[in-house]
Amino acid sequence: MSEEQRMYPGIGRDERTTFAPYSAFDIPEDLRELHGQYDVAATAKRVRNFRYTHEWMTMMMGGWLATIPELPVKTGLGKLIWESAQAADELGKRLPELRAGRNPATASQASNQGYADLIQNIAGPESPDRTIEKLTGLCDVLMPHLIEVYEVTMRETDQICDAPTIELLDDATRKLRRHVAWGKDVLDRLCDTDGRRDRRVARTRDVTAALRACGGVTGDLPADAG
């Protein structure tokens, strides 16, 4: 060690360390700015809304398994169920970090009654001849909507203060994209006649209309959006 090198600052003005500050020329400067679109309470509300959706997606897919005759759809849904539950779980764990408590009864919350009704509408198709309606509502409409809202949330929330939410939404979005792609593959195969393609179109139209009417997962989507 050379004599001039100083490892720790002293109390005198001349007793500074010899470490140079990082230069913006050497390391990219952190250009993120503080202040996002959502305060702590607003983020907590969104997280509760998102968790509500993942919890119900998990439950509805579980309920559907027994009434779906197509074997690869039955088995394919198994992984979607688990990943959806994991997303709900991660969102639930974020709530106490946002001072929103640990009460499991309030950890999931629909943005409004219209959205709660929409979720039941999506879960609704029951008989074995309605796999197209089941998957269209979920994979063609609801999941792409979630991806869109999660992306907006990740962009608009405070990039530093709310980074943990961004991380878990990023993970959920990545998996949702896979689920949407899987659903599309299955539906493309199932909809092999004009009649079946028409069913998919009709279901997309109906669920999309209901989604817009209630303002989507957070309840604040403009009615003419999307």
Next chain:
Amino acid sequence: MKRFIDHQELARDSRFVRQENTLSTVMSELPDDVDKVVEVFEAFDPMIEKATRGTSAEALYDEYGPSFALVAVNDPLKPTDSAVKTRLMMRMHGIFVGELQALEGAGRSLWDFPDAPWEFKMNMARQCWDEARHVQIFEKLLDHVGAKPGMYPESTFLFECACSDDPAMRVAGVNRGLEGLACDVFRDMIRYAEETDDEKMKQAIDYVLADELTHVRFGSEWVREFTKGDPEHYERAQDFRRQVDKQFSFGGSRSDREDAAIPIATEVRKEAGFTEEELSELSTLSADGPSRVTIKAAAKILRERHKARVAAREGAPA
């Protein structure tokens, strides 16, 4: 979507044929009496015949009559047995549809009990993924032994018996009764795979068995949790599990008896959290039922009578 569905509502594609569950129920209550076994199987003959038509069991029915089901379930799987290939395919198919019903049962537990604790839903969601993989694994193992989905009739007995409307009883039935049976069957399949040097089968089923142990643990935990502070409810759940265990013993086919087709996997079950007391209870309640000697004698009579009927039909003037 409604809560609670009937076993008849389990959706299948056009490859599958159903078998009436009454036969399984009756088999679980058969006495050790040749005449009685013959009488029961003769009574079920038309139903058994109907379920085999259009499946690979048709040829077996033609050859053995209604007793083919009896022999298939009750004889141990031995590599030296001349009918081992058929027996193996039938057992593998039984496991495959059992996994399907376990998947459906776990899924329904998610939907049927919306107010259950979140941790319960997490466990059931995980089980859905596991059972979905098990279906995929046994679909491949079916192919591995030369069989196909839908090749034999499917009984929805497992789902019917295990899926109670009460959450404590549901987990007692599915996660301890059904999954416990799975532990016994898989331990026996691993034994068979070892005897035949079938590394692929052995490794795959060992992984499945590891998952099933976890599912039994889910069951043990949630039976306690759902009945916390209510010993009477706990006892009812235990009674339900005993009833399911009795039904899933198929008249001693799965038991501690020396002649059992599927021995109780005591060590595996201990690892999964069954108590000594529960295991000795299981050993007792599964021990009843016809012995192999009785079954063989009954099967012989049933086959002779079946042949005589066929000969009479064919010899009869048109």
